[in-house]
Amino acid sequence: MDLDVSDLSQNMLSAALGAAKGHAADLESYLKARAHLIADGTVQIGKDRLAGVITDDDVKFAFEQIKESEATSLLAIEVTVKAAAQDAINAALAVAAGAINKAIGFALL
Amino acid sequence: MKQFGLQLVLPLALLLAGCSFVSPYDETTDRLLTDLSVKTQTAIAAADAGQLSVADREKFFSEAIGTLETIKARATLLNVSNKNQEEISAIEQLEQRYRDLQQHGGSPRTSLTTGLRATLLALQQIEIAKKRSSVFSAGLKKSTSTQ
Numbered sequence: 001m002d003l004d005v006s007d008l009s010q011n012m013l014s015a016a017l018g019a020a021k022g023h024a025a026d027l028e029s030y031l032k033a034r035a036h037l038i039a040d041g042t043v044q045i046g047k048d049r050l051a052g053v054i055t056d057d058d059v060k061f062a063f064e065q066i067k068e069s070e071a072t073s074l075l076a077i078e079v080t081v082k083a084a085a086q087d088a089i090n091a092a093l094a095v096a097a098g099a100i101n102k103a104i105g106f107a108l109l
Numbered sequence: 110m111k112q113f114g115l116q117l118v119l120p121l122a123l124l125l126a127g128c129s130f131v132s133p134y135d136e137t138t139d140r141l142l143t144d145l146s147v148k149t150q151t152a153i154a155a156a157d158a159g160q161l162s163v164a165d166r167e168k169f170f171s172e173a174i175g176t177l178e179t180i181k182a183r184a185t186l187l188n189v190s191n192k193n194q195e196e197i198s199a200i201e202q203l204e205q206r207y208r209d210l211q212q213h214g215g216s217p218r219t220s221l222t223t224g225l226r227a228t229l230l231a232l233q234q235i236e237i238a239k240k241r242s243s244v245f246s247a248g249l250k251k252s253t254s255t256q
Binding site for chain 2: 019022023026027030033034037038040041042044045047048049053054058061062064065066067068069071072073075076078079080082083084085086087089090091093094
């Protein structure tokens with residue numbers, strides 16, 4: 001039995017997009033949480049400095065630490081994108097394997 | 110309508126089967142990071158309230174750095190084919206944030222720990238991505254085996 005390229009490619013694409021969707025939602029939540037955390041921290045830096053609880057040196061240190069955290073954020077985004085790509089590819093391959101099994105009439109893959 | 114024979118699709122599927130770009134999810138690492146996050150937030154709340162003594166502060170930093178060394182050792186064991194390198198780098202960067210804060214001195218107040226908390230959040234996102242992928246892969250294997 002032959003496989004239909006058009007149907008198979010459409011099913012593979014649907015599976016791949018479905019697999020990546022969850023990661024995309026996680027990434028959005030993460031970026032929102034990060035923006036909120038930094039905004040909140042920045043307000044707190046201003047408040048503490050005005051209240052004299054921290055010094056100018058502390059403000060510079062705190063801001064430098066925020067800048068340093070950008071590198072780790074980039075790593076988090078990188079891993080999330082890789083995981084999404086991995087799941088999308090494997091989902092599409094599972095559809096292809098299922099189509100092959102169906103075509104030959106037994107579970108070879 | 111275009112059609113392919115099995116002789117073209119089969120080798121391709123076998124060649125690409127089980128594609129992996131990130132190392133597997135490790136539940137212990139995730140749990141240790143969550144514990145570290147709780148301890149960090151607790152220490153920050155105590156510092157904001159002026160209730161974190163110098164001794165408590167030093168104990169907090171020692172335990173945080175010790176926890177991260179443990180997590181790094183596990184992450185290194187899982188670094189097959191360099192697929193866990195991003196997580197190892199993230200752990201090292203988080204450890205550096207704790208060391209910077211310890212060396213800067215003073216109490217770890219909310220205002221001074223924004224960079225540290227943002228770094229911790231990034232590492233937690235790495236665990237979330239790995240966990241989602243792990244759950245997805247398990248579901249995929251289950252559905253493939255029952256076809």
